Amino acid sequence: MCGIIAVIHADLEVHEALYLLQHRGQDAAGIVSGDSRGRFHQCKGNGMASRVFQDGARVADLPGFMGLGHLRYPTAGSSANSEAQPFYVNSPYGIAMSHNGNLINAPALREHLDKEAHRHINTESDSELMLNIFANELNVTGKARINANDCFAALERMYKRCVGGWACVAMLAGFGLIGFRDPYGIRPLVLGSKPSECGTGKDYMMASESVALVQCGYKTFQDILPGQAVFIEKGEEPVFSQVHPLLKYTPDIFEYVYFARPDSVIDGIDVDESRRNMGFTLAEAIKAQLGPEKLAEIDVVMPIPETSITSAICVAEALDKPYVQGFVKNRYIFRTFIMPSQKLRQKGVRAKLNPMPKKFKDKNVLLVDDSIVRGTTSREIVLMTREAGAKKVYFASCAPPITNAHIYGIDLASSSELIAHHRDSTAIAKHIGADDVVYQNLEDLIRACASLSPRNPAEQEFEVGVFCGKYVTPVDDGYFEHLEKVRGESKKKKVVEKAREAVMHGVADQKQIRMAAKGVEVDQHGNVIPTASGSPEWDPLNSTSLTNGTAKAGSLDSSRRPSLEELRSGSGQDISLHNLNDHP
Ligand SMILES: O=P(O)(O)OC[C@H]1O[C@H](OP(=O)(O)OP(=O)(O)O)[C@H](O)[C@@H]1O
Numbered sequence: 068m069c070g071i072i073a074v075i076h077a078d079l080e081v082h083e084a085l086y087l088l089q090h091r092g093q094d095a096a097g098i099v100s101g102d103s104r105g106r107f108h109q110c111k112g113n114g115m116a117s118r119v120f121q122d123g124a125r126v127a128d129l130p131g132f133m134g135l136g137h138l139r140y141p142t143a144g145s146s147a148n149s150e151a152q153p154f155y156v157n158s159p160y161g162i163a164m165s166h167n168g169n170l171i172n173a174p175a176l177r178e179h180l181d182k183e184a185h186r187h188i189n190t191e192s193d194s195e196l197m198l199n200i201f202a203n204e205l206n207v208t209g210k211a212r213i214n215a216n217d218c219f220a221a222l223e224r225m226y227k228r229c230v231g232g233w234a235c236v237a238m239l240a241g242f243g244l245i246g247f248r249d250p251y252g253i254r255p256l257v258l259g260s261k262p263s264e265c266g267t268g269k270d271y272m273m274a275s276e277s278v279a280l281v282q283c284g285y286k287t288f289q290d291i292l293p294g295q296a297v298f299i300e301k302g303e304e305p306v307f308s309q310v311h312p313l314l315k316y317t318p319d320i321f322e323y324v325y326f327a328r329p330d331s332v333i334d335g336i337d338v339d340e341s342r343r344n345m346g347f348t349l350a351e352a353i354k355a356q357l358g359p360e361k362l363a364e365i366d367v368v369m370p371i372p373e374t375s376i377t378s379a380i381c382v383a384e385a386l387d388k389p390y391v392q393g394f395v396k397n398r399y400i401f402r403t404f405i406m407p408s409q410k411l412r413q414k415g416v417r418a419k420l421n422p423m424p425k426k427f428k429d430k431n432v433l434l435v436d437d438s439i440v441r442g443t444t445s446r447e448i449v450l451m452t453r454e455a456g457a458k459k460v461y462f463a464s465c466a467p468p469i470t471n472a473h474i475y476g477i478d479l480a481s482s483s484e485l486i487a488h489h490r491d492s493t494a495i496a497k498h499i500g501a502d503d504v505v506y507q508n509l510e511d512l513i514r515a516c517a518s519l520s521p522r523n524p525a526e527q528e529f530e531v532g533v534f535c536g537k538y539v540t541p542v543d544d545g546y547f548e549h550l551e552k553v554r555g556e557s558k559k560k561k562v563v564e565k566a567r568e569a570v571m572h573g574v575a576d577q578k579q580i581r582m583a584a585k586g587v588e589v590d591q592h593g594n595v596i597p598t599a600s601g602s603p604e605w606d607p608l609n610s611t612s613l614t615n616g617t618a619k620a621g622s623l624d625s626s627r628r629p630s631l632e633e634l635r636s637g638s639g640q641d642i643s644l645h646n647l648n649d650h651p
């Protein structure tokens with residue numbers, strides 16, 4: 068569920084805006100700006116935005132009149148540096164792109180690019196595929212110079228090939244910005260404008276969430292519609308086109324449950340208000356399931372910071388119980404669910420949340436969380452609650468049981484990793500050590516969000532496949548087996564944990580470090596275990612990744628190897644098209 072940003076005309080606020088979307092992706096961050104000479108300038112790598120951009124020092128005075136940003140939470144490929152976005156292709160015209168979402172027909176797209184388009188794809192990223200499909204369809208025009216309609220026509224053809232969820236922003240070198248969204252509106256994208264600070268006309272920004280626009284002073288917004296694209300040429304007003312019929316307006320409900328910031332409005336639905344509604348309807352489910360006796364026993368209602376806070380306040384209000392913040396969140400530890408390995412997630416919960424025993428001692432506690440997905444947080448928290456002195460522990464979830472893979476941009480590939488996959492709520496309560504577990508039901512969750520829709524609330528639908536296995540797009544037979552094979556928990560455990568943690572703990576040899584940086588698994592003898600697709604990646608220790616076009620001067624010198632420190636810190640290499648420090 069990456070975060071994407073695009074800006075044109077403005078004082079290139081990409082860097083500032085990215086910090087407002089950090090909650091959407093913590094693995095990699097990147098910025099590409101475009102100047103009027105048609106040059107792109109790029110800074111990206113693994114790690115949080117502050118680390119990659121060195122608190123802004125590496126991107127101060129971004130050259131150009133437009134820019135793209137990206138925060139990555141991988142759902143395809145690996146966590147390799149070479150998959151940090153925005154991606155770039157030089158032909159045709161020079162295009163950079165940021166993608167939020169997931170393509171579910173990636174193998175077919177890869178084959179088309181290989182066998183028919185003859186385009187080399189250098190990573191396992193589905194976003195690189197999408198960029199190349201778009202580039203190839205633009206190439207079909209055969210023109211040396213194109214206009215907005217050519218772009219829309221290329222997108223029309225691209226939409227016929229791609230299946231999945233996407234919100235994308237792209238730049239054509241020296242020309243302008245493009246934004247577009249999948250035909251179901253699964254992934255969010257909002258466009259804002261404000262009077263230009265540097266003269267006449269307007270500045271425009273596109274972002275995954277409205278909070279980025281609001282904080283950067285944009286006053287007028289509109290959601291890009293499902294299947295719609297917008298083109299903003301330098302010095303011009305935006306031009307819109309419906310490049311694919313709007314098939315359904317079904318935003319991913321998980322944006323409201325967990326992903327988005329509460330101060331965002333997505334597709335006209337206020338996220339904070341939706342979470343308040345979830346709290347009130349969850350309280351009804353709690354009353355119905357626990358009954359008057361157990362309900363009377365509850366002394367306090369507690370949130371599990373941070374996302375569930377809004378809903379927990381409303382649960383307490385509806386049950387007429389004291390709302391108590393028993394856990395203190397370490398503000399320097401970020402989201403655990405989007406960390407790349409189970410071991411990191413487990414460690415993350417304890418490092419992030421600390422109970423204050425006097426709030427728990429001899430109390431019957433009702434814990435409220437937004438969701439129970441793998442059960443990592445709930446298991447650990449219930450244990451911590453008991454260790455802190457609580458008598459009884461009830462656990463309530465604003466989301467219904469999550470029983471199926473997520474296929475449009477949340478990294479939940481195998482249903483076997485989901486705590487609710489083969490368990491009913493009694494078994495789940497046992498598994499997490501709670502006295503009882505209460506889930507919101509799906510109809511109530513949908514109502515909590517749909518009732519706020521500016522469209523017809525009675526007809527507002529959402530993408531809810533994780534709760535029921537019914538997905539809004541067609542899904543090929545065999546896709547889930549494929550997904551399990553390439554991204555299932557067992558695969559990831561081997562690929563990411565072993566090598567990455569070896570690097571983190573400094574116990575890796577040089578070969579393991581190289582492989583870790585690429586997300587490739589090595590056996591105990593140091594031999595590479597082939598990836599599912601069998602395609603080796605570029606070795607970042609021996610050369611700068613070529614994924615993103617021309618490497619910066621001198622970077623193909625194989626003697627320029629990142630230090631162990633650089634790899635451990637995750638800041639990676641500067642793989643600039645134009646080194647931002649060298650621009651004229
Ligand atoms: O069952 P699990 O697999 O543990 O996943 C669910 C938990 O993960 C998320 O918290 P996270 O720490 O990512 O973010 P938050 O601080 O926004 O709550 C979410 O809010 C739940 O607490």
Ligand SMILES: NC(=O)CC[C@H](N)C(=O)O
Binds near residue numbers: 069070
């Ligand atoms: N979470 C996302 O939107 C991920 C985008 C893309 N599929 C990637 O893995 O980089």
Ligand SMILES: [Mg+2]
Binds near residue numbers: 371373436437
């Ligand atoms: Mg949480």
